[in-house]
Amino acid sequence: MERGRAFLGTEHAILCGAMSWVSERNLVSAISNAGGFGVIACGAMTPDLLDAEITATKALTTKPFGVNLITMHPGLFDLIAVCAKHQISHVVLAGGIPPKGSVEAIKAFGAKVLVFAPTLALAKKLLRSGADALVIEGSEAGGHIGPVATSVLAQEFLPALAADHVVFVAGGIGRGDMIAAYLEMGASGVQLGTRFACATESIAHPDFKKAFFRANARDAVASVQVDPRLPVIPVRALKNKGTEEFTAKQVEVAKLLDTGQIEMGEAQLQIEHFWAGALRRAVIDGDVENGSLMAGQSVGMVTEEQPVAEIMAQLMSECEAALTR
Incomplete structure (x- = not known):
């Protein structure tokens, strides 16, 4: 996890998956304050809305956090400009292949770019084209998904990429034992969404x-x-x-x-x-x-409302116990 921590600038290499309407200032700042890496879900926001959300998040945490942008958003480059204005350290490009010039526009203001890739060939191409890290997300995940299970993607991608690249694994992770398993396979960290969706700090109804x-x-x-x-x-x-x-x-x-x-x-x-x-x-x-x-x-593992710090501590203690065993 050391490489993932260094890449994100956090205590734990645990990213929060960007969930529209849920991954906003309150949950994002709580995750970053608990030692993870919160990510604002921009979704269909206008540049002005994103600007306000980043400002509000900065008021709640001094720790690093990122912004997730949807590649098919018609105002993608305007949203990138908002991230540049705020000197956001990490931008996640989701929902498809990044359009021409988008990765370069993000890297131009010094941010790191995280991308998703459904195939190993595309992952290699995106990493060659300037992406700094990869998220491999299996079909067990919530929201937009690909057709292949996380365990299969991990076996295919990690042996080929983990030695030279920062790779995060996502989809169906609900316990620390699973985090440990992917770390042992070479992942630099993990991304969880569902596990945090019902945290005390989540504004969900x-x-x-x-x-x-x-x-x-x-x-x-x-x-x-x-x-x-x-x-x-x-x-x-x-x-x-x-x-x-x-x-x-x-x-x-x-x-x-x-x-x-x-x-x-x-x-x-x-x-x-x-x-x-x-x-x-x-x-x-x-x-x-x-x-x-x-x-x-992993929704079946979400059984009660817990503060983010408690969820994070539980995941890390389960992970450490598994690695110690």
């Missing part, structure tokens, strides 16, 4: 948290892709009316594509906006029936 406490791993299901032309990245969330509504939304957008009323880029954006709205309904308004309850399969 009490009903959102209760839905997590009631759920088990089987309840966190991946969305289905209705139309092969719509490049919809599957999303893992707790099954409810909202997951059914997403299927209907895809049908609606596909029809608009058929009739030429919208272009492919606009179609993708409509899908993203659907998720942003559905997430807000669940996280902020507490509409757990119609909103989106994005959760990883």
